[in-house]
Structures are given as C-alpha cells and as structure tokens.
Amino acid sequence: MIYLDNASTTFPKPDVVYDVVDKVQRTCAVNAGRGSYKAAQEASNIINDARKRMAKLVNIQDENRVIFAPSSTIAMNQVLNGLNFSQTTNVYISPFEHNAVVRPLYKLSQEYGFKINIIPFNADTQELDFNSMKNCFVVQHPDIVVVTHVSNVTGLIAPVDKIFTESKKYGTVNILDASQSLGMMPISLSSKIDFLVFAGHKNLYSNFGVGGFIYNSKVELKPFITGGTGADSLNPHMPDVMPVKYEAASHNVIAIASLNASLDWLESIGIENIFSHKKQLTEYLIEKLSALKSIKMHIPADKEKHIAVLSFTHKHYSSKELSDILNSNFDIAVRCGYHCAPYVHKLIGTEETNGTVRVSLGYFNEKSDIDALISALEELES
Amino acid sequence: MIYLDNASTTFPKPDVVYDVVDKVQRTCAVNAGRGSYKAAQEASNIINDARKRMAKLVNIQDENRVIFAPSSTIAMNQVLNGLNFSQTTNVYISPFEHNAVVRPLYKLSQEYGFKINIIPFNADTQELDFNSMKNCFVVQHPDIVVVTHVSNVTGLIAPVDKIFTESKKYGTVNILDASQSLGMMPISLSSKIDFLVFAGHKNLYSNFGVGGFIYNSKVELKPFITGGTGADSLNPHMPDVMPVKYEAASHNVIAIASLNASLDWLESIGIENIFSHKKQLTEYLIEKLSALKSIKMHIPADKEKHIAVLSFTHKHYSSKELSDILNSNFDIAVRCGYHCAPYVHKLIGTEETNGTVRVSLGYFNEKSDIDALISALEELES
Numbered sequence: 001m002i003y004l005d006n007a008s009t010t011f012p013k014p015d016v017v018y019d020v021v022d023k024v025q026r027t028c029a030v031n032a033g034r035g036s037y038k039a040a041q042e043a044s045n046i047i048n049d050a051r052k053r054m055a056k057l058v059n060i061q062d063e064n065r066v067i068f069a070p071s072s073t074i075a076m077n078q079v080l081n082g083l084n085f086s087q088t089t090n091v092y093i094s095p096f097e098h099n100a101v102v103r104p105l106y107k108l109s110q111e112y113g114f115k116i117n118i119i120p121f122n123a124d125t126q127e128l129d130f131n132s133m134k135n136c137f138v139v140q141h142p143d144i145v146v147v148t149h150v151s152n153v154t155g156l157i158a159p160v161d162k163i164f165t166e167s168k169k170y171g172t173v174n175i176l177d178a179s180q181s182l183g184m185m186p187i188s189l190s191s192k193i194d195f196l197v198f199a200g201h202k203n204l205y206s207n208f209g210v211g212g213f214i215y216n217s218k219v220e221l222k223p224f225i226t227g228g229t230g231a232d233s234l235n236p237h238m239p240d241v242m243p244v245k246y247e248a249a250s251h252n253v254i255a256i257a258s259l260n261a262s263l264d265w266l267e268s269i270g271i272e273n274i275f276s277h278k279k280q281l282t283e284y285l286i287e288k289l290s291a292l293k294s295i296k297m298h299i300p301a302d303k304e305k306h307i308a309v310l311s312f313t314h315k316h317y318s319s320k321e322l323s324d325i326l327n328s329n330f331d332i333a334v335r336c337g338y339h340c341a342p343y344v345h346k347l348i349g350t351e352e353t354n355g356t357v358r359v360s361l362g363y364f365n366e367k368s369d370i371d372a373l374i375s376a377l378e379e380l381e382s
Numbered sequence: 383m384i385y386l387d388n389a390s391t392t393f394p395k396p397d398v399v400y401d402v403v404d405k406v407q408r409t410c411a412v413n414a415g416r417g418s419y420k421a422a423q424e425a426s427n428i429i430n431d432a433r434k435r436m437a438k439l440v441n442i443q444d445e446n447r448v449i450f451a452p453s454s455t456i457a458m459n460q461v462l463n464g465l466n467f468s469q470t471t472n473v474y475i476s477p478f479e480h481n482a483v484v485r486p487l488y489k490l491s492q493e494y495g496f497k498i499n500i501i502p503f504n505a506d507t508q509e510l511d512f513n514s515m516k517n518c519f520v521v522q523h524p525d526i527v528v529v530t531h532v533s534n535v536t537g538l539i540a541p542v543d544k545i546f547t548e549s550k551k552y553g554t555v556n557i558l559d560a561s562q563s564l565g566m567m568p569i570s571l572s573s574k575i576d577f578l579v580f581a582g583h584k585n586l587y588s589n590f591g592v593g594g595f596i597y598n599s600k601v602e603l604k605p606f607i608t609g610g611t612g613a614d615s616l617n618p619h620m621p622d623v624m625p626v627k628y629e630a631a632s633h634n635v636i637a638i639a640s641l642n643a644s645l646d647w648l649e650s651i652g653i654e655n656i657f658s659h660k661k662q663l664t665e666y667l668i669e670k671l672s673a674l675k676s677i678k679m680h681i682p683a684d685k686e687k688h689i690a691v692l693s694f695t696h697k698h699y700s701s702k703e704l705s706d707i708l709n710s711n712f713d714i715a716v717r718c719g720y721h722c723a724p725y726v727h728k729l730i731g732t733e734e735t736n737g738t739v740r741v742s743l744g745y746f747n748e749k750s751d752i753d754a755l756i757s758a759l760e761e762l763e764s
Contacts, residue, residue: 001421008413009632011421022404025589030715031390036705037715039383039393070452070591073609073631099615100631103608106618201632207407208634209452209591225607226485227455228722233481234733236488236724249455249482250391250583252590255634323419333412333419340610342618351616 002332002369007152007180007309007339007360009201009208013262020261021207025254032251033230043253050210050260051243057263058196058214059188064242065215068256072179072199072211073100074225078246079175079195079213080104082221083144087113091144092136092167094119094128094158095343096151101177102342105146119147119163121347125301128158134166141170149181153341153356154348155282155309156300157185164192173219179211184278184308186271189216200255203274205262205363209255215242223248274363278308281361281370285310288374294381298348298356311339311348311356317380319357326357330376334359384714384751389534389562389691389721389742391583391590395644402643403589407636414633415612425635432592432642433625439645440578440596441570446624447597450638454561454581454593455482456607460628461557461577461595462486464603465526469495473526474518474549476501476510476540477725478533483559484724487528501529501545503729507683510540516548523552531563535723535738536730537664537691538682539567546574555601561593566660566690568653571598582637585656587644587745591637597624605630656745660690663743663752667692670756676763680730680738693721693730693738699762701739708739712758716741 003011024046032043047068055063069075080101085091085108093101095118102116109116117140120132145167147158164174175195178187182196183203189196194217200206215221223238227248232239239245266274283303289295294315300306314322319336326332337355338345345351359373385393406428414425430445437445451457462483467473467490475483477500484498491498499522502514527549529540546556557577560569564578565585571578576599582588597603605620609630614621621627648656665685671677676697682688696704701718708714719737720727727733741755 001419003412003421005412005419005422009411011412012408013411018404018407021407022400025400025403026394029391029395029589030385030387030393033717035702036717037383037387037709038713039385039715040387070456070634071631074452074456074607077607077609077630098610100609102618103610103620103630107605107608207411208632208636223489225456225459226489227459227482228480228485230722231719233720233722233737234724234727236484238485248459248485249453250590252452252637254590255637320417324417327419331420333421335415335418337613338615340612340615342616345616355615 002372004332004334004359004361004365004369004373006362007202007358008335010203010205010362012364013205013207014265016261016265017205017207017258021254021258024257029254031230032253046253046257046260047251050256050263053260053263057182060214060216066212067215067243067246068210068212068251070209070211070252072197075197075211075213076100076177077104078224079197079221080108081224083173083219085112085114089114089143090117090140092117092119092142093146094148095121095347096148096153096156096158096341097146097343098148098152098177098179099340099342101146101148118343123347126154126298126348127156127300127302127305130159130162133163137166137170142167142172144173144175146175146177148177149185150307150309151344152180152309153311153339153344153358154298154300155306157305157307161192168192173217180309183266183271184274189214194219200259204259205266206259207255209252210259275307277363278361281365281367282307282310284367285359285370288370292377292381295377298350309358309360311350311358313350313353313356319353319355322357325380326376330372332373332376384754386714386716386741386743386747386751386755388744389584389740390717392585392587392744394746395587395589396647398643398647399587399589399640403636403640406639411636413612414635428635428639428642429633432638432645435642435645439564442596442598448594449597449625449628450592450594450633452591452593452634454579457579457593457595458482458559459486460606461579461603462490463606465555465601467494467496471496471525472499472522474499474501474524475528476530477503477729478530478535478538478540478723479528479725480530480534480559480561481722481724483528483530500725505729508536508680508730509538509682509684509687512541512544515545519548519552524549524554526555526557528557528559530559531567532689532691533726534562534691535693535721535726535740536680536682537688539687539689543574550574555599562691565648565653566656571596576601582641586641587648588641589637591634592641651745657689659745660743663747663749664689664692666749667741667752670752674759674763677759680732691740691742693732693740695732695735695738701735701737704739707762708758712754714755714758
C-alpha cells in the first residue's frame with residue numbers, strides 16, 4: 001500500500017512505537033499509581049515521562065499543564081465545554097475548523113444562544129483575510145477564538161501568531177487546534193495561546209488512544225468529563241489539582257507509552273527535518289500535479305504557507321470515484337469527501353463536488369510514493 | 383509479581399490480545415472507513431466484528447446499539463449527561479457506585495438542583511436493603527436508577543434484576559454499571575436495562591482504550607461528546623444514526639481489535655467457567671483469610687452474592703502500610719484506599735481506616751497466588 005492519508009493518522013509509526021507498545025502491554029499495562037506496586041509505579045513513570053516530553057516540546061516548564069485525554073476530539077470537547085458562554089459571547093473560528101471544533105461549538109451555541117463568527121476568507125489567495133478579520137474584531141469584539149494551525153483540507157498554515165496577537169488586544173481566550181501541526185512544526189507556547197489541543201496519532205506519531213491539551217491560561221476551566229481519579233475518592237468533585245482535575249478514568253498507559261517513545265524519536269529526528277522533508281515532498285507533489293490537465297488543486301497561493309496536505313478535484317471523476325480507483329487499481333490510499341471540515345468547501349468551491357481527493361504526506365513517504373500517484377493519475381488522463 | 387489488582391485492570395491478558403495488538407498496529411492502524419482503501423476497510427471490519435461480538439455477549443440482535451467509547455468512564459459520562467434532568471428528578475444510586483457514576487451525577491445535581499438518593503444498605507448482611515428501597519420508591523418515585531452490578535470494593539453482586547423490575551414499575555430509566563461484571567457473569571439484556579456500561583480492560587480482557595455502552599432504550603440520549611464522524615461532515619449536529627451519533631473521533635482500532643480478540647477468547651473459555659474458577663478462588667481466599675486474627679474482611683454475609691473482589695483491614699497496619707509491605711517485601715500487587723467508591727466506606731466502617739486493602743482476582747490467578755498472599759500475611763501476624 002502507498003499510504004497518503006497521514007492527515008487522518010500517520011502510518012506507519014516509527015519502530016520504537018511498535019516495540020514499546022508490545023513491551024508495555026505485556027509488562028506494565030496496569031492502572032498507574034505512584035506509591036503503589038512496582039508495575040503501577042512503572043506505568044506512572046511512563047506517563048510522567050511523556051508529560052515532561054510534551055511540556056518540553058511546546059517549551060513550557062510545568063508538565064502538569066499537559067492534560068492527557070483519549071483523543072484530541074475529547075480534549076477539544078473538554079476545553080470548549082469547560083469555558084463560560086452567554087448569549088453575547090463573541091466566538092470566532094477559522095473557516096478551516098474540523099468538526100471536533102464546529103460540532104461542540106454548535107451545540108454550545110444552541111444552548112447559550114451565541115453566534116459563531118467565521119474569520120473571513122480570501123478566495124484569491126485561499127488564505128484567511130487578516131484585515132477583514134481585524135475589522136470584524138473592531139465591530140464585534142472577540143471573546144473566544146479558535147484556529148486550526150494547519151488545515152486538514154488545504155494544508156494552509158494559518159498565521160496564528162498574528163491572529164492571536166490581534167485578538168488578545170480584546171482579552172480573548174485563544175485556542176489553537178494543533179492536531180495537524182504539533183510534531184511537524186515547532187510550537188513554543190506564548191501567553192497568546194490559552195489552550196493548545198494536540199493529537200497523538202497524527203504528527204506526534206503515537207498510536208491511537210492519546211491526545212490532550214496544554215493548559216496555558218489563567219482562565220478557569222470547568223471539568224467536563226468527571227469520574228474516578230485514583231485519589232481523593234471521597235471528594236464528590238474532581239480534585240482541584242493539575243493535571244488530575246481533567247483526567248478522569250484509568251490512564252491508557254499503552255497509548256501514552258507509544259507517545260513517550262514517539263516523542264523521543266521525534267526529538268532524535270528533529271522537527272525541522274521532518275518539516276523540510278515534508279516541504280520538499282509537498283513542492284514535488286505540486287509540481288507534478290500541475291502538469292496534469294484534469295486536476296484542479298485547492299491550495300494556498302503562497303507556497304510558504306502550505307504544507308503536507310493537498311486537496312484536488314478531477315475533471316472526469318468524482319472524488320469518491322477517483323479514490324476508489326486509486327485504491328482498487330493502484331493500491332494507493334487517499335481520502336475523499338469533506339474531511340470533517342464543514343465550512344471550507346463552500347469557500348474553495350468543493351461543496352458541490354462532494355468534497356475533494358486529499359493527499360496527505362507523512363515523514364515515511366518518499367518521492368517514489370508521489371511518483372506512483374502521479375503515474376496512476378497520468379493513466380487516468382487519457 | 384503476584385498480581386491481585388484485577389478490579390483495576392485484568393492482567394495479564396490472553397496471548398491472543400498481545401498478538402493481535404502487535405499485528406494490527408503494524409498493518410491496519412489507520413482511520414477506519416467502509417468504502418475507503420483496503421487498510422481502512424480492514425480496520426472497519428475489525429470494529430464491526432467487535433460490535434457483533436459485544437451484541438452477542440449481551441444477547442441483543444442489533445450490533446449498532448453497541449456504542450464504543452475510549453473508556454467506561456467516558457461512556458458513563460455520555461449516558462448520564464445525555465439524559466434529561468430537572469430539579470424534581472428522583473435519582474437513585476446504590477451505595478457501591480464508583481466515582482465514574484457519582485461525580486458526573488453530582489455535577490448534574492448541582493446544575494439542575496436534584497437530590498441523589500442512595501439505596502439503603504443493610505449493615506448486618508452487607509447487602510442492599512431491598513425492602514427499604516421499595517418503601518423509598520413508594521414515597522419518592524424513582525426516575526433514574528444506577529446500580530453497579532458487582533461492587534469494586536466488597537465484591538457484592540447486586541440483585542439488579544429485582545431492583546430494576548421494581549423501579550420499572552415507576553417507568554424509570556435503569557442504568558447498569560457492568561464494568562466489574564460483564565465478561566465474568568452472563569448478562570442477557572432485558573427491557574429492564576436501558577443502558578449497560580462496560581469496560582473493555584477489566585473482565586472483558588481487552589487492553590486499555592475501549593469501553594462503551596449498550597443503548598437498549600427508547601429514551602432519547604442527547605450527544606454529550608461531539609466531533610468528526612468521517613461522514614455527513616456538513617451536518618453541524620452529530621449524524622442521527624446509530625452508533626455513529628455517539629462515536630465522535632477516530633476509532634481506536636488497536637484497542638477495539640484487542641477487544642475483538644479477547645471476546646473471541648472469552649467465548650472459547652466460557653463465561654461460566656471463568657465465573658466458577660473465580661468463585662473457587664474467592665472461597666479459598668475467604669477460608670484462608672478467616673484463619674488470620676489480624677484481618678477483618680468486608681464482604682457480604684451471603685457467600686452466594688460475593689465474587690472476585692475482597693476488601694479487608696488489618697489490626698496493626700493501615701491499608702497503605704500493608705499494601706506497601708506486600709509490594710516491597712513480597713512482590714504482591716494489591717490496591718489500598720477507597721477504590722474510587724465514595725459512599726460504601728461509611729457503611730462498612732472503613733472511612734476512618736482510610737479505606738481497605740483490596741484483593742481482586744482474575745482468570746489467570748491460581749491458588750498458589752492466594753497461598754503466597756496468605757503466607758505473607760501470616761508472617762505479619764506475629
């Protein structure tokens with residue numbers, strides 16, 4: 001299989017992930033607990049190591065601000081549902097947001113009666129329209145801003161620093177969805193980012209079962225998911241201690257061990273090398289696709305703002321037909337459809353095409369994978 | 383290590399679990415999707431197989447009523463937060479409930495102003511007081527009843543059929559927390575159980591990362607966690623289709639594959655054989671512990687209502703001290719403390735002892751494990 005669906009899940013993982021998962025499941029896949037029996041302490045140490053590596057990755061000191069969750073979706077639900085809303089809360093999101101952001105916010109907006117504002121889009125550049133956004137902010141002061149760092153549809157790198165600097169002038173709570181970026185791009189948490197949500201199984205190269213958020217804010221977050229925490233059991237509230245306040249239920253030490261191993265691997269490779277490898281592949285992919293007459297790419301005009309994910313539509317095939325052909329006839333794995341991002345398709349003109357074919361690159365892809373894709377698409381040109 | 387902490391997590395797992403996890407992580411740990419590329423279809427087939435096995439296990443026809451979640455805690459949060467409450471809702475829970483039940487309910491009770499009623503306890507028998515409960519029901523008609531099938535502190539098997547039959551006379555929503563029972567005891571879902579919550583990593587012998595609930599009710603459950611579902615992406619609501627309505631985010635196909643394998647293994651062993659093996663061990667454990675003067679057991683008077691989990695306190699050591707000694711000097715893994723069950727300790731007299739030492743048995747335990755524990759405790763008698 002030529003795997004080009006890394007925006008869904010990176011695959012394969014580095015061998016260290018497979019090895020550690022197999023080891024941990026056989027030796028210490030028990031309920032973590034400091035001051036408990038040895039295997040439980042070992043599980044606890046693994047979780048703590050992973051927390052420290054995550055803190056280091058985003059350049060914060062206090063690892064207890066790293067909250068683990070079973071997925072970035074659950075983490076985003078925890079963050080969004082933990083905030084305070086009213087009918088007059090001004091929420092801004094980018095048009096590239098995933099349903100992990102849109103659906104929880106939509107549910108909250110129905111409950112509290114606020115409106116979700118979409119940051120304007122520039123159809124010429126296929127980027128966010130920063131100046132229009134600034135004007136919107138003047139008219140309707142932002143309270144909460146959510147931006148996905150890298151679009152899982154077009155690969156646009158959003159100017160999060162600029163956006164969050166601007167919104168912070170109004171004292172916003174800023175939430176960065178780093179599901180598609182953390183591990184591929186360096187992120188140093190500044191005070192402009194209140195909450196950063198991450199997915200382990202994407203660019204952090206862990207297995208499924210671990211995501212989370214970094215709590216980098218003075219804003220109080222209400223616990224959303226509650227349950228057992230292994231300590232302070234007589235307290236009917238979640239214990240008021242980080243990170244346990246937001247980590248109900250047994251930790252998935254196997255998944256967290258896979259993250260611990262993959263973070264170590266990421267450090268040894270160097271995120272800048274991962275980025276540059278993907279950048280080269282992205283440019284090569286664009287160059288090759290540009291030569292195909294039936295293909296229309298949906299990517300930012302400025303190549304500097306584009307990485308790893310590329311959507312296209314085909315003159316003769318629907319995205320579903322084309323991905324089926326690529327799978328059946330060429331054993332090439334791509335995704336078709338809307339990719340769980342509801343707003344962007346109206347803007348890039350792919351709502352009526354039932355979405356796009358999406359190619360998304362991982363560190364383990366090589367030029368030969370792109371050559372295979374291009375060769376298949378060339379066959380379909382005639 | 384002599385592992386006697388199976389109520390936290392069963393350990394070890396059957397070899398088929400380890401083997402399938404290692405295979406799946408290396409071959410098809412991608413985002414599941416029917417009608418997608420082969421590895422994604424394979425992942426999808428595994429999930430569907432596991433769903434069918436779960437449906438068969440609880441004797442229901444429609445596997446789409448099996449909702450997978452990352453843990454039983456999250457599943458319980460989904461069920462409880464999905465129900466409708468008001469200030470006058472009469473909620474009854476057993477005094478054996480875990481914080482996965484108590485804390486979400488407590489949070490909801492603060493939000494809506496209802497009171498949580500505890501089903502009366504009989505201190506002589508260490509059981510629920512069924513007749514008092516009936517009287518409570520007459521005075522305050524129950525609306526929602528939550529009962530844990532097997533106590534994770536005392537091993538009491540609750541008379542759920544009797545309780546739920548009685549409560550259904552008032553048209554209740556009945557929720558069974560089967561975290562400690564499903565896989566060890568046969569459960570055939572009757573119409574008296576609206577929602578059954580299960581934990582994969584306990585008596586179902588899967589790895590961490592999968593739990594869920596069985597939706598066996600006509601009651602409408604509001605989605606609590608929302609997000610991407612891989613299909614129907616332009617819909618700002620969760621799609622109104624089972625089970626996807628309650629399954630936001632990428633499926634953890636590795637954990638679900640481990641459940642699929644362990645359910646197959648469970649069927650080959652036979653749940654009745656697992657129960658009888660544990661029953662024998664439980665009786666042997668009680669017999670041996672009875673001979674020790676410093677030990678006070680906290681178990682139901684009727685041995686027929688007791689299985690697999692046993693709590694005790696010690697005349698000379700706190701539960702923390704004793705579990706530390708068992709770990710350090712004898713490499714025996716037990717739990718100490720309150721075991722995330724806040725109400726039961728007041729009733730069994732272990733609140734002021736800072737909880738109990740808990741021994742919990744798994745299928746892979748043998749008499750020799752109990753002999754080792756008893757031998758260690760005998761040394762500490764003198």
